[in-house]
Amino acid sequence: MDNSLNSVTEQAAALAQSGTTSSELVEKALDQFRSSQHLNAFVALNEKAVRRQAEQSDERRKKGRGLSPVDGIPIAVKDNYWTLDHPTTACSGAVPKIPEGQDATIVRNLREAGAVIFGKTNMHEWAYGATNTGSSIGPTRHPLDPNHITGGSSGGSALAVADGVVGAALGSDTGGSVRIPSAACGIVGYKPSYGRASRYGVLPLSWSLDAPGLLTRDVKDLLLLAPYLLGADPQDPSTFSARRFDPESTARGKKVLALTGPYLERRADVEDVIQGARERLGRDFDWNTVQMETMEPYFAAWEAILHSEASSYHQHLLQEKPDGFGDVTIAHLVAGNQLSAVEYLHAQKIRQQFMGILTVLFEKADILALPTLPVTAPGQDEVWQEFDGRRVTTQDSMTWFCWMGNLAGLPSITVPAGLAENGFPVGLMMMAKPGEDEYLLQTALQVQTVLQQSVVSEFA
């Protein structure tokens, strides 16, 4: 595969220097889409609409009226964002009435900047699962080996980027759904702080945990796209106090705290990759390790909030279209319905206690670090994962570390750390204080530079 012009940064530079056109980028993306359709990254792709956007972008640039650095760049969108030129189904047979001809706020931001909205990506039904095996159009398949999963729920978005169809894709993240498939597929995935990016027009799963997010090949791409993601939106009250992205912000602190302890175990080959990354980063960052008490009650709080809020949102839809949901989704929704209001509030109290623990940790460190996943991309049929004395479902192994960022609203990112012995990618996850997205992205850029990893290029 031609790896040239695969990152958004490279595409933007080529467009600015008239080294390519949006139409050329779109045709290349369509060719790659067709050659990898068996991996099942897309649920909808309106080629006519995509080509029309590219032609309009080329016309603007010819006249010297480019709208922004990303004018003409194809960007794929997870199927739970409203899009005016593609249907929105959340890859479920049970879908509420979606407003026609309307974009989610972030999609609108990108479209107004001239980006080409390049189709809708496959996802785990309603983002309610982290394997991407539960989708109305079937599972996504890993670009290294189709017998392995991509992880999810933004599995199609990760696949579209890792496989070189597009340089960036939108995803959503309630317990890791951007970071999980990004790590499994060897790319970069970023979940902003809760309340800094609008969720308007993104079908909810759990509104106090949900965040939109971006998947790219390079941290530089995130810095280019962050202005269209972050900022206040009158249509999402959680963003009322959100600051715009500040490109002048620079990284400062260098203290990293690696978390270990019960419910933070990981497979030995994954830990080997992380230790190797830590050694390479040792000269630039001050690394320490902290042994945590068990994460079990905090994970339970995250899960209680997730199922309670999802059950509340889906209650009417489950009554109206019970046959549209997958079996596992129905089981989750019924479980959520059986949790009491008292249990939900206990979970919110434990959430507050967890945030108190993080406050103490952030007095000692600027970044909290973990592997993004405790394992590498599992096989499509693997139900269980075993590591370091734990035996958990593949679903739970995917969210094993990532839920923390959602429970506390932290900005969080995964960057490729290397390949495990089996040849599959391992991601390094970093989390910063709430609101410190610029610092996290700048730090991630430094980490990426040091690691000099381009896992994608090793197999794409």
Added chain:
Amino acid sequence: MKTDLQLSDDQLRRIRETLTRIRKGLSMMDVRQAEPAHIFHPILPPLEKPNGQ
């Protein structure tokens, strides 16, 4: 919620296991003195009191 959903044995097992796991985890913490996180916006800092109070 509709109560006449026909649930399979596998779904009933999943529901049972999920609830057991959540309730075990929640029971591990003493929350008697704890305040719940702000449900709508968990990361907002505490509101400043007027006039420095």
